[in-house]
Amino acid sequence: xxxxxxxxxxxNDRGAGPAFLTTAELAERWKANANTLRHWxxxxxxxxxxxxxGENGRVLYRLDDIxxxxxxxxxxxxxxxxxxxx
Numbered sequence: 030x031x032x033x034x035x036x037x038x039x040x041n042d043r044g045a046g047p048a049f050l051t052t053a054e055l056a057e058r059w060k061a062n063a064n065t066l067r068h069w070x071x072x073x074x075x076x077x078x079x080x081x082x083g084e085n086g087r088v089l090y091r092l093d094d095i096x097x098x099x100x101x102x103x104x105x106x107x108x109x110x111x112x113x114x115x
Contacts, residue, residue, distance in 0.1 A: 048092040055090050 055076075056063040069075030070088070076098035078090050 049089040050092060050095060052088050052090075055095065058095075 050058065052063050052066050055061075056066055066075060070078060076090055077094045078088050080086060080088055
């Protein structure tokens, strides 16, 4: 599923507000295990998340926060990093 599809699906499911991803959706996006995300939440080392009141512990991630986190944690390889070093 593309990023645009995720945004559209999340927006359609939740009205006109910001798009959100569940733990399972974020794990799928990153090709990671959902338990890794749970572990990161316990250690306070992953992307921002919140638990909506009255949702029985449901965890949501704002797509804007995920995009910002991905950008802040990307690794630049190859000629770009070599040019910056030289």
